[in-house]
Amino acid sequence: MCVIDISPTIETRRLTLRAPGMADAPRLARLMNDYDIAKMTSRVPHPYGLSDAEDFVALCQGADPRAGRNFLLDLEDEGVVGGLGFFTPPDGRLEVGYWIGREWQGRGLATEALSGALIWAARDWRRRYVVAGHFADNPASGQVLVKAGFLYTGEVKSLPSRARGEPADTRMMVWLA
Ligand SMILES: CC(C)(COP(=O)(O)OP(=O)(O)OC[C@H]1O[C@@H](n2cnc3c(N)ncnc32)[C@H](O)[C@@H]1OP(=O)(O)O)[C@@H](O)C(=O)NCCC(=O)NCCS
Structure with missing residues (x-):
């Protein structure tokens, strides 16, 4: 039987990546x-209020664990400092996104977070x-992605940014385990 760990925890040198909860x-x-x-x-709206954060946590908790995972990044002694998520667009491939406060x-x-998450995703x-x-x-x-082992595909797409309210040129990259 294949057991899917729906809320894995990933440890890196300074960070713990773990599932978001309502208390966050x-x-x-x-x-x-x-x-x-x-x-x-x-996808992140601006301004971003408490109800946006609560909606995000609820979405993570109800998500199909085969299609995506969301992690918050806990820095030792400081608490949450950022986030990282894998998600699968309706007709696309597994993608990753992240932010740091x-x-x-x-x-x-x-x-550090992306490198640790990729090791977990592959293994x-x-x-x-x-x-x-x-x-x-x-x-x-781009520099973060290069350092974590992604390569530029050469493709540039015009993709939406919710906060900007307009699309922006997006340089596409890929990582192979
Ligand atoms: C992009 C972001 C995630 C980087 O987080 P971070 O923890 O500061 O990243 P790191 O310190 O691991 O690495 C940043 C690298 O970018 C480099 N960098 C910073 N500003 C740069 C610039 N203007 N041009 C080129 N490189 C730049 C840094 O020098 C560093 O590279 P180095 O270690 O080789 O010197 C953070 O700025 C962020 O959250 N931005 C807003 C959200 C976002 O962009 N998310 C990603 C969407 S694709």
């Missing part, structure tokens, strides 16, 4: 209510192929 909603709302984060994502950016945490979730896209005006995210 107030902190999530505080960290995510930041236009500079929202504008670099496809403003005060913790620039410390290698996104790279425990048996995934062999993950895609990602970053907006062309977000080179820091």
